[in-house]
Amino acid sequence: MNERIRNILTHLIMSPNIKMAQLSKEMGLTRRQINYAINQFNDELLEKEFPQIERNHNGDFIVSLEIVKLLSPNQFTLSAKGEDTVYTEFERRSLIIIFLITNTTYISLDHLTDLLNVSKSTVMEDMKRVEAYVRNYGLLISYNRNEGYQVSGSEHRVLQLLSDLIKNESLFYQHNIKNIMAPNVLEEETLHLIHNMEQMLHVNYSDKSIEYLQSAVRFLIQRGLDLSNKKSNFFKGQVRDSPEFKFLRVLLDDYPWKLNTSYLEWLALLFLSSNINERKTTQVYDSDNTLISLITKMVDSFESQTLIKINERDAFERRILNHLRPACFRIKFNLNLGVYSESAIYEANYIVLNDLMKELIVPIENWLGKAFPNDELELLSYYFGFQLTNPSELNHTKPRAVVVCTNGVIVSKLMRENLDKLFPELHFLASFSVRNFYKFEDDYDVVFTTTPLQSNILQYIINPIMTLKEQVNLKYRVLKDLGINEIDSSVEDLLEIIREHALVNDTKDLRKDLEYFLLKIKQGFPLDDLNSLPSLTHYLKPHFITLTNEDLSWEEAISLSCKPLMEEQIIDEKFINDCIQQVRDKNYSSFLGMRTCIPHTTVENGVLKDGISILISKKPIEFPNGRRINFIFPLSFYDLTMHLKTVNQIADISNNVPLLDSLLEESDEKEIYQILRKIT
Template sequence: MNERIRNILTLLVKKPEIKMAELTKELGLTRRQINYAINQFNSELITQKMPSIQRNHTGDFNIPLEVLQMISTQQTQARQLNLIPSDNERIALIIMFIVTNNYVSIDHLSDYLSIGKTTVTEDLKKAEQLIEKYYLTLKYDRVNGYHIEKSEHRIMQLLSDLVKRYPIIKREEQLEQLSNRISREEVIHLIHNMEQLLHLSYSDESLEYLKTVLPLLLARGVVKSELGVDGFFEGEVRDTPEYRFLNVLIKETEWKLSESYLEWITLLFLISNIFEKKTTQEFDSDRQLKELIREMVSNFERQTFTTIEDRENFERRILNHLRPACFRIKYNLSLGVYSLDSLIQDSNHAILSDLMKELIVPTENWLRRAFPNDELELLSYYFGFQLSNQHVVKKQKPRAVVVCTNGVMVSKVIRESLEKLFSELHFLSSFSVRDFYQFEVDYDLVFTTIPLETELPQFIIDPIMTYKEQISLRYRVLNELGINEVDQSVDRLMGIIQRYSEVSNSKELKEELQYFLLQEKQDSPLENTKVLPSLTYYLKPNYITVIDEEISWEEAIILACKPLIDNQVVNEAFITDCLQQIQQPNYAGFFGEKTCIPHTTAEHGIQREGISLLISQKKIDFPNRKGIQLIFPLSFLDLTKHLKAINQIADISTNQEVLHELLTKQETTSIYQLIRQFT
């Protein structure tokens, strides 16, 4: 499949209703080029004895399910290749694993990265070269393994730099492995409490940075503090309000931290950009910087012959940006790549760059450090934005949480689909019901599979939604949050249409216009659930087992997974992790009253995609649910393509007629046929 046909097919899958005219416009190709590419691809399909792509009388492209599944498989394989760490990423992960675990063996690293011990040994040599650049030493202890020695301050610097340089560390699955002893919910709660006490809100970028770096730092800090690490922080932050508030909040947690780690965490908050400060309260520690800003603004007015309106508020907003920038420069830290999307960038702001180099000199003299180009450029844009948009009120993305009763996999699937649907929202986490009630104050709205007792705006959703249901949800959410401009546009369009034509059903027309306009404003095209594979695409007839004997839940899980083991879909690590999960007090991997769906993430023994089924005619008591009779182990590499299959399992689990038939049949062939008919 060449690049041209791949681009054509990608667009056809995303927009099944697209017409040839729009296709030519979006791809920059002629009709002849598109038809030629599709005909070529159809020739390959015929050679492989597969149905070809056709166009109907209305001009729509019809892509057979087999072709869609083939495209999906190729895209999944491409994504999996992208998930494999590069050589440099692997070295960074090795260093981070050592940093967060203090002591590790070659076996630990081999298991963590799923690579051979020889490769680990070679990577450790390269890791040592990077570590030495920070004047640190990689040491080997025969009893405990590898660890990093010398300045703890430099180790913290190394940790921060790795987070900045390697986005792979920010991936959820990596964070979970690198800091599995630290609760993500408690980290977000700590950040929110700091915002409340300081009467501010951090920018989305800073929030993501804090969410990533805090668990990593705490993972090391808690262990090292127990060992009695000496004071290492080379600076002074104790006179800041951030330190005073953090000192109080950390004491309310189970994290026991030494003074130096507390100071370093304080520094992380000090370098974080502020979206909005909700108070005019001033702190003594900022007095000198405020004087420098006053001088900067006076010099600006003098050199540009302008007068800034409401200068006091303007200087306060500049302080909100310049203060964290000064701490970043003073301690040689960074939040990584900055996004200037929220700032208006034009030639007028670019002109400020040269002027800012002169205006910032007094601040540089005070810091005894020069502003790097990226910080100076950001300050220039920020200064210019505040100058030309003094009356513009920026809106921060509302912070959303997903609450799901069906376990980690379904929760992640829902969250990923909602993130695609709502670019206007910031999805921070996925919770169980119990965790939500503990941390609900940290969020602005909630998407949930069951009704909750909460004052937050809540939107009850199904794990899978049709295209129209997704658009309808999007309309309701944006309308509720007041960030939707569709209503006014629809009314104007209705007025124009009714002026020049007769409308037989104005209600349906208005609804269709709402769908159309919301779809046009959507940055990421929504998944059309009609093209997603069904349950029987993953569940094979020989993956079904029927028993009529009393066994323990552990034996049932092992027996249910046996077809997946025998067919190299998963390995033993999959079973081990599923057994450990099910024993947890809050395990929620159940559908209905009789179904369990053991599942785990890709790094725990998943080799290919597949679903097996164990039907027990005798009820099995699990730690968190009694009377289980259906067990569907789920092995998924790509969580975005399995909504339909998961939803079909949920439908089976709540359909009493189908359940009764399944539990009375003995033959696996007839069971498979029944499932195929139902789905």
């Protein structure tokens, strides 16, 4: 079995309902290349009397269990965390359920052990908890000894379970988890759909709603694509009159997702039940007339019972509508409050409105035919009271940010992780290649990029790995540009006090130092915690260093640099093949400094353990883009949150020309290791 057919098989098994067009797009192969590879493999299967790969009349590929068994269990490297990270029982239970929901075919025990990175006996114990949990929703876990596990029961209850788990478990907001659960639905396209809905409806969803929708929309579409031919009638047309449903039906014509009407209704419900921070129009939809009338009566009752006259009442009622409308849909269709809870409820004095609100809400409860649960009622009391006194403070949506990095997947993820911690004032939604950014740039307010972009949105060109001083300077610039910087006035006050008691020779430098100090103590910075993270030599062993004076092609050099990691079973052959394939791409840019290359790939492409090796070539190696490289650092990383310090150190080494020159002069691997250990 060659590598191409192995990769094709992996795609077919991971996404059983994938179509030829999508398979071709994901693999970067033509239909002819895919068909040729499958036909060749079918000839081998025929000789060994195995069933062949077939296609049915719908264009679906049929891969038998015997063929699946030809692939080693390691092929399905799904685990989203590193080897040393352990999920809790509750996390494992939730992961199993969502994985069963987003994969509509039977899921084997091997799939689940790889997903959770635990033994088969642990998964079997977990399945008992899963079976008990899904029974609360009237669902069952079907088991077939030859094929595995599957969720069965009412599709309405399956999707309700999906929605509830996403709301109640923050695990599903992690980017790698989303990619595992919904491999056929791209993050950037999901975000684009959400932004298009905001544009069509003239609203801004709350930050928490955006986070929820990023996962819920992806997972729902993933399941809906597999079941597009299944007929269900969830709501009996109850959401089809909403503008959300009508706009989605139009918007989805431009996306590669074909959903039947039932799943389109549920998708509309996800938007209908999401909280809105701001509505940018006074337009009223006919479908909201009844609720608007009931809100007017509610406010009448409030004024008559409290003798409080509400100023700008029309605007107040519109803001209450922004909250009550999604709450009514959540209650009507039994969707849990989940992430919408506000901790401030229990700290604020607005809870005193709760008893009054129980009376005011009765007409709306009669209209819905359902009572408001306590958590929704408490949130409404808080919201109602807060709007009376602080309406402007509640309607605040963070600027939406995107990261564009040309230095490969590991550096890109590290950049996003670092910036996310550095800027709690921003909502980082995605990290893109340059090409994908231009397709979706209108969805964002701010971009942080390693290369200049032809874009009209606010952009900051930064180093992929920043020093603490660079972080502080960047933070000051960004907050100032966005008008949310509180440091300037404090700096002026401090300068005035200092001038009264001391002679200032350089006001400009003093101002910068004060800005640096105030930002640092006020915000805290990710690089402050680097000392607690592993250094380069934690991953690099003395025998992982290779010296060469030979004339090598870049392919030979990458293979040679990876050899120590291969011998230690830290990576497998897929790692090398994928890195070589990446370098062939004209846009490949995993370089640091002028003479260092950092080939790396993702867990599913051959990363088995954490480790780093180094090839030092005294003769420059010519890479396809014309770079002349002397140092190759293959990076094999599982948990990217642990490697920030190491990558910073490699970046420092790569930009230290005297150090690089001295390393090239060395002829002993042990001496090189000692030098690196000393400086890191």
